[in-house]
Amino acid sequence: MLRYCLITVIILGFGCDDSAPEQNEAAISNNNPMASEQTDFVAESPNASPERERPVQPSTDEPHTSPETSGDVDNADDSANTFEPNEEEMLVIGASDAEPAAMNANDSDEATEPDEPEAPTANPANEDDSSSSPQRFGGDQSMPPPENPEPIEVDTARRSGADLFAPAAPIEVMPRPRRRMNIDQLSTAMSQISGGIKWTERSGRNEVDLFQQLSSTLGVPDYAQATVEDLEPNTVFQKFLNDAARSVCGKMIAADLERHGALENGNQWETPPVLLIDAVPEQTLAANGEAIRDNLRTLLGRFHGRRVTQDAENELFHWLWLFESTLFVTNETSDAWLAVCVGLFTHPDFYLY
Amino acid sequence: MSLDLQGRLPNATEEAGSGTMSDDDPVPDALVDTMLAGEEFPWQVVRHHRQFFWNNISQADLVSRNQEIGNCGGIICSRTRTTRYRGERNRFCADRPAEFDPQTGDILTAPDDEGNEVEGWVEVSPYWAPDSTIKVCAYDAQTNLYSEDGTDCRTRNGTSKTDCGCGPGLAWCLRGQELRAVKRAFGKSLEYSIHAVIDRNESYLELFENRRMFVNGPLVHFYQYQATGSGGLFNPLAVDVDRLPDLDYSAADTWTEMQLGGEHAGVLTHPAYLFRFMTNRARATRFFEAFLCSPFQPPSAGLPEASAESALNPDLQTRDGCKYCHAMLEPAAAHWGRWPEVSAGFLSPSAYMAEDPDCVECAMNGERCSAFCRANYLVRALTPQEEPFLGRLEAYTFRRQEHEHHVELGPKYLARLVTADHRLPDCVSRNTAEWLLGREMTETDQDWIDTLSRRFVRGGLNFRNLVKDVVQSEQYRRVR
Numbered sequence: 001m002l003r004y005c006l007i008t009v010i011i012l013g014f015g016c017d018d019s020a021p022e023q024n025e026a027a028i029s030n031n032n033p034m035a036s037e038q039t040d041f042v043a044e045s046p047n048a049s050p051e052r053e054r055p056v057q058p059s060t061d062e063p064h065t066s067p068e069t070s071g072d073v074d075n076a077d078d079s080a081n082t083f084e085p086n087e088e089e090m091l092v093i094g095a096s097d098a099e100p101a102a103m104n105a106n107d108s109d110e111a112t113e114p115d116e117p118e119a120p121t122a123n124p125a126n127e128d129d130s131s132s133s134p135q136r137f138g139g140d141q142s143m144p145p146p147e148n149p150e151p152i153e154v155d156t157a158r159r160s161g162a163d164l165f166a167p168a169a170p171i172e173v174m175p176r177p178r179r180r181m182n183i184d185q186l187s188t189a190m191s192q193i194s195g196g197i198k199w200t201e202r203s204g205r206n207e208v209d210l211f212q213q214l215s216s217t218l219g220v221p222d223y224a225q226a227t228v229e230d231l232e233p234n235t236v237f238q239k240f241l242n243d244a245a246r247s248v249c250g251k252m253i254a255a256d257l258e259r260h261g262a263l264e265n266g267n268q269w270e271t272p273p274v275l276l277i278d279a280v281p282e283q284t285l286a287a288n289g290e291a292i293r294d295n296l297r298t299l300l301g302r303f304h305g306r307r308v309t310q311d312a313e314n315e316l317f318h319w320l321w322l323f324e325s326t327l328f329v330t331n332e333t334s335d336a337w338l339a340v341c342v343g344l345f346t347h348p349d350f351y352l353y
Numbered sequence: 354m355s356l357d358l359q360g361r362l363p364n365a366t367e368e369a370g371s372g373t374m375s376d377d378d379p380v381p382d383a384l385v386d387t388m389l390a391g392e393e394f395p396w397q398v399v400r401h402h403r404q405f406f407w408n409n410i411s412q413a414d415l416v417s418r419n420q421e422i423g424n425c426g427g428i429i430c431s432r433t434r435t436t437r438y439r440g441e442r443n444r445f446c447a448d449r450p451a452e453f454d455p456q457t458g459d460i461l462t463a464p465d466d467e468g469n470e471v472e473g474w475v476e477v478s479p480y481w482a483p484d485s486t487i488k489v490c491a492y493d494a495q496t497n498l499y500s501e502d503g504t505d506c507r508t509r510n511g512t513s514k515t516d517c518g519c520g521p522g523l524a525w526c527l528r529g530q531e532l533r534a535v536k537r538a539f540g541k542s543l544e545y546s547i548h549a550v551i552d553r554n555e556s557y558l559e560l561f562e563n564r565r566m567f568v569n570g571p572l573v574h575f576y577q578y579q580a581t582g583s584g585g586l587f588n589p590l591a592v593d594v595d596r597l598p599d600l601d602y603s604a605a606d607t608w609t610e611m612q613l614g615g616e617h618a619g620v621l622t623h624p625a626y627l628f629r630f631m632t633n634r635a636r637a638t639r640f641f642e643a644f645l646c647s648p649f650q651p652p653s654a655g656l657p658e659a660s661a662e663s664a665l666n667p668d669l670q671t672r673d674g675c676k677y678c679h680a681m682l683e684p685a686a687a688h689w690g691r692w693p694e695v696s697a698g699f700l701s702p703s704a705y706m707a708e709d710p711d712c713v714e715c716a717m718n719g720e721r722c723s724a725f726c727r728a729n730y731l732v733r734a735l736t737p738q739e740e741p742f743l744g745r746l747e748a749y750t751f752r753r754q755e756h757e758h759h760v761e762l763g764p765k766y767l768a769r770l771v772t773a774d775h776r777l778p779d780c781v782s783r784n785t786a787e788w789l790l791g792r793e794m795t796e797t798d799q800d801w802i803d804t805l806s807r808r809f810v811r812g813g814l815n816f817r818n819l820v821k822d823v824v825q826s827e828q829y830r831r832v833r
Contacts, residue, residue, distance in 0.1 A: 172797055173827045173828055173831060174795065174797060174798065174828065175828070175831035175832055175833040176790040176791055176792060176828060176829060176831065176832055176833070177791060177792055177832075177833060178832055178833070179791035181356065182400075184360060184400065185356050185360055185361070188360060188361045188362075189356075189361065189362050192361055192362050192364075193362070221403075221404070222409055223403060223404075223406075223407040223408060223409040223629075224407075224409040224411055224412055227404065227407055228404070229404070231791075305362070305363075353356055
């Protein structure tokens, strides 16, 4: 828009808008982004200056920016009577009459992208009409100027402009696929959840970390023979994850049982429980349903980072079923919790992220 | 995000910091910053970079065979020196205390069960276990610094002298496990170099420009006592031995930073890189693949068949077919021209001129050139195209004038060059996005990668900021 106005000014040698100061003032008071453009334009237009310096007539009527006044403007020139601009549209028109009517005060730079050729009215024939055709050149000559006009600050250094290129289409965001934890992450995560219990095995006099020992089998490259890390949750991975889960869960439940026994006997136990956090070993679903549910919610948060609310019973359904089924088969709550623990470790929500 | 940036699940504090945010919400800025500034993040970056450096040199030979010692029937000896010491392969010393000439101190031999003249053993406190003693064949346990003919027993030549042994406390020799410890240490040392750049929040370019090296006890011992005996494998030594920190061999877990000379180019001249990629072409190829995302590959339709005449062209930069890759690869490989192949040594410009007058003279006159010339300079032209390069450092062979400075400026210059033309930042951005997203980038990601790359460059190649840009992106947050 500005560009057209500027072109008009430069080529035709007249100001775009006699009432620019008033409109700027109004626009600024409305927080109108177009206002600053107007300001720039006025500053940049050498021909506009004398008109701006012209004494302003005191205003005695309604505010000139009212829609009603716009109607008067339309009446002043029938040739431009194609639409009825409202107050904000008037501001736009003030700079150039050729802007699309849809453009409003909230339009951004993108919105000022014009439908190119028809915009500028660089027609010398219009020059004589400039004073009598306010719609065309943005001035409402019939409008009385404000009584005590305030000077408008003009930043001559600022330049605004229109982008010659259409705004880029929004980029389609391709989501990332869930990934399997690498072996280091898996080992650390298991250890974190289990309170420091690792998947180890005694080999001679040493306790061997099986994740390390089996790392090449589990797809960790040695960068001598293999250089690509295999992060597929393939059957080999599933097999060893199952082994690890059984081993770690066995140690977890054993630690909790030992802790429970010590506390029952009135002894102190420093470490917190790792599996039976909100339930005790002898509790069953039938007798202590809420404790079992609470413990499952805690475990789901701990193993899968899933926050299960009190009313989300369906999210517990499978785990309750697993607990009950195992209890039914073995009649041992410790086995039931062991099964739940293994199930939680081998569930994709644990090892995929 | 915690798994990616810290290698673990979030702890209770971090979970509390994330509040009640849903999966689609961006992780709070402060939490991301905390993770990136934590001590675990640099090690995650190190882990990610293993796929670029392949820093496992377990299969490389780092020492001469004569430096290797092992168990010879319950007594420590060198298997490769048996011929020189005892006149026959696999003839070991006898299981009895060694005897010495009381006048001269020479080792005395006596017939063994099979009638062979062999020496006995002596007890030595080895450098790897100075508080204990082991039995070592007397010849192998010799501690002379120089042989009778004046050869330094610590050098490769010295290892082939009968009056040279493994030195005091067997310092110049290694068993299999000490050798493995040194190889592991070199690999780990490279990781510490990466770690330092990320931990100190330096420019990513520092990875290829810094002059530091991290050493532990076994590496200090190796450079002090064993590297010179390896022959060309570490020589001319690229490390100033006087600058080595004072670390005992047993300090395997103590890593200390030391400063190197200006010729070094960070990881690109680290022994682990030089030995993992032993030829200059391999060194350049790995760099192009890993950091420029530009593997040297022939087109899928194959290469045109070379004419008979072209097949004889020794210059791969211009030979039909070969030139498809080598026109670019040869000048790139020249950046390692002063880093000899199958070696971690450095040919300094002061000791190894680009063109040596003596080598030119012997090469042009057809005289037998010195070992120095033969080892480092082109002294024999097999084709007329090689003749202009006679007497020049081997790296200059077939180098065009516009590429000669590659040899002198080294890999550091290559890294700067590809940073300036944005190939390195582009590829690093791509690699980082692929690492964190767990998928390959496609054409639809290109604009995003370009944006990441621009921000990476504008931010002074700050890797943490690059990672932050990725993990805060819509692409990372959306999981299917």
